[in-house]
Amino acid sequence: xxxxxxxxxxxxxxxxxxxxxxxxxxxxxxxxxxxxxxxxxxxxxxxxxxxxxxxxxxxxxxxxxxxxxxxxxxxxxxxxxxxxxxxxxxxxxxxxxxxxxxxxxxxxxxxxxxxxxxxxxxxxxxxxxxxxxxxxxxxxxxxxxxxxxxxxxxxxxxxxxxxxxxxxxxxxxxxxxxxxxxxxxxxxxxxxxxxxxxxxxxxxxxxxxxxxxxxxxxxxxxxxxxxxx
Numbered sequence: 001x002x003x004x005x006x007x008x009x010x011x012x013x014x015x016x017x018x019x020x021x022x023x024x025x026x027x028x029x030x031x032x033x034x035x036x037x038x039x040x041x042x043x044x045x046x047x048x049x050x051x052x053x054x055x056x057x058x059x060x061x062x063x064x065x066x067x068x069x070x071x072x073x074x075x076x077x078x079x080x081x082x083x084x085x086x087x088x089x090x091x092x093x094x095x096x097x098x099x100x101x102x103x104x105x106x107x108x109x110x111x112x113x114x115x116x117x118x119x120x121x122x123x124x125x126x127x128x129x130x131x132x133x134x135x136x137x138x139x140x141x142x143x144x145x146x147x148x149x150x151x152x153x154x155x156x157x158x159x160x161x162x163x164x165x166x167x168x169x170x171x172x173x174x175x176x177x178x179x180x181x182x183x184x185x186x187x188x189x190x191x192x193x194x195x196x197x198x199x200x201x202x203x204x205x206x207x208x209x210x211x212x213x214x215x216x217x218x219x220x221x222x223x224x225x226x227x228x229x
Contacts, residue, residue, distance in 0.1 A: 003046040004182015008175040010039035015106075015171035026084035033081030040073045046178060047116070049185050053129065058119035065115025072112060076105035103162030106170060107151045110144040113174065117141045120181065133184040140177040143170065 014035035021028055047066040054062050079102040083095065090098075117137045124134025147170045153159030 001182045001186035003042045004179045007039050007042040007046060008179035010035045012175040014039060015167055019167045026087040029080055029084035033077045036073060036077050040070055044070050046182055050181055054119055054123055058122050061115050062119040065112050068112035069116060072105060072109050106166035107161050110147050113144045114141055130184050133180055136177055136180045140173055143173050
């Protein structure tokens, strides 16, 4: 749960709040990169615990999606922080090219997010995770599918690459989904601990130890008839 809260706060601050600030101040970009690197760490921890709840093909899909999601976030940090190292020393065309590459991080991250959300949805449908988390995963999946349109969106529009849809809509839902995932995993952990704490000492599941076998079950002692041999 702590990892989910940490990711939601750090990611929302970097992708939603700082993005709303006007201009591309180098100091803001470096703070954004710092927040994103800690968000990536929290996300990796959260995804590791979530992977432990899954099995079969959904678990494999989840692993692929998790790897892509964290890797893409790290690459985005390169372009976010790197662009702020030499302000006003890079030709305008080069700076714009780097910024354009950075803009395509969130549009392409939608596929990785879908690969993470769909296994959660499938597991929730089988009542192995909370139903409310499955509903959230379904909403998040649909939104990410629609958000892929930002790859071809016209510049300056709501659906432009790295535009308002990616940051304000997709960023908010991403933070909310992984926050919910952290809460659900925390609840699952509490349920798994309850049977163990209610068990009696010396037993694994609280059941009474079996009684010793009856004396009648013991082999009868061999007796020799009394009399002359």
